[in-house]
Amino acid sequence: MTFANAVWYLFAAILVFAALRVITVKNPVHAALWLVLSFFSAAAIWLMLGAEFLAIALVLVYVGAVMVRFLFVIMMLDVDFDDLRRHFKSYIPVGATVGGLVLVEMILVVVAGAKDAAGGGSLPAGSNTKALGRLLYVDYVYPFELAAVLLLIAIVAAIALTWRRRKDTRRQDPGEQVKVKRGDRVRLIAMPAEKRER
């Protein structure tokens, strides 16, 4: 067992453990933090497999953005988790059925995959960031730009449908704030010096 192998097993063990904690831990905030750890471990494994771009994207997008938002949502929603947990037993039959099905499917895929193992295609030479970039910005540049347009439309539509100018909101006007002069904020009052009373 080489050192790299040992490290791989370490990350894999942490990943499995963290993933288990996500579903067993009682506090949902802790569960989200365990999920962050499992993302990190998965990213480390991808990095060792030579998929550095995916690893970095996983950390930046999922850990950096998605999980933070998850945490916000969990903290802002007033969900009574004890109440949810009380019905745990009644969900067991459904949960066990779905879990069992997924397990059987995974075993079938692995067994069938092992039988006619074509193996994954060979990795492109050089950086896979470059290879992905080539695909996205050369081969698929047109659909990529169209997807960007789609996001722009979503923004325009969302704002057009929800934004209202309300008279009673207090809003900041950065232009006014920048243009402010000393005279607007400080008033110098000439007043005679007072005698100290002692």
Next chain:
Amino acid sequence: MRADLYAVLPEIAILASASLILIAGLFIPQARRAISFWLAQAALLATMWIVVSTAQVGTVRAFHGMVVDDMLGDVLKLLALVAVSLMLFYGRAYLEARGLFRGEAFVLVLFALLGMMVMMGAASFLTLYLGLEILSLSLYALVALQRDAAAPAEAAMKYFVLGALASGMLLYGVSMVYGATGSFDLDRVAEATLGSQGNRTLLAFGLVFIVSGIAFKLGVVPYHMWVPDVYHGAPTPITLLVGTAPKLAAFAFTLRVLAGALKGMEFDWQGMLIVLSLLSMTLGNLIAIAQTSVKRMLAYSTIANMGFMLMGFLAADLNGYSAAMFYTVAYVFTSAASFGVVLLLSREGFEADAIDDFKGLNRRSPWWAFIMLLVMFSLAGVPPMLGFYAKFAVLEAAVNQGFVWLAVAGVLASLVGAFYYLRIVKLMYFDEPTDREPIVAPGGTRAILSANGLALLVLGILPQPLMGLCVVALAQSQF
């Protein structure tokens, strides 16, 4: 790269001008919103010029097989540009009266047009789907744009939920076709299906889902549930938009996917289209009779007309495709004129939505009664109107391919349909007006609507140039 950009120059022009109008909207006060309107019209005109000046004979593929630039795409893009321009002209007064004359409206209309143009020039399932989503997303937002009224919100919600379902079905079908052929490229899929490679069962399943998705977008029975509600609930100019130009894009979609990529499955989709066509023609025309709202009646008329269009399409030869294309074009411009008249009669606080609002139109304005007469005759297929020739071409194509019983059913259905179109004519000419408000509209709009109405008559008498254009566009394009 330069050739690539050249192939999508019209799309670039529309995208750039939509973004420009979006930014310019920040600096234009609401009182001078007409500037945005004229900017949008100028963008449409400039793009028409670009489409015409970059049109060439032959097929150019660009962006690694994502885009195809051919005569078919050029002709359809040009017609869609004209239809959207008409919609903006006809709808202007209505939008102004209801506080919808806003920058976002024009931007979303141009984005919807962009989606249509992307669909018309798509050479891959990926591009087709993205174009479809750009179109649909813009339309959902436009339907809901009148936020404070209940009907538009309900219509938008129904449209959105059912549209998402249809997109899902379409994608599921596409994924099966990908699984069977290993490609998104329409040409490669065509090669695989024609060469009877790939898993036939998987392809047949994929085809069912794709046809369902297309049927939803065309609004044919049994995927028509959204049409009446959206047509009725949306602000009338948006109904006009939903009912016209996207039909051209849906035609391009149907043609490129069924007649192009899935040419090898022709026998299978012909059967499905026969069912869709027959159901739409009968159900659409029968239910339209019971409607008291003009917009709902025109919605059921759309369903029936799209069924008719499919009858030409399922003949599956050049004759049938060009008849279907002619039918779509004829329907789009007839429909534009019909909603144009509805918009002309509506004013602030009054929708002109009930059929009874057309009572005695001849007394109020003989000219607009005459234009509406032309439109209704064209929809009913009375010679010598454009609609008559369109129906005739479709029936001829179907009969030539041996679908005689379907053609007979089509004729019977349009006889039923003639009843509710002619009822409007009867109301206009033989009943007493209930509403005596003068009809006001800007002179430009009057002139354009009159030209649109008269074109239905002129093109009905001389259909050959338009038919020739459809035949040439289809013959010069590989799909």
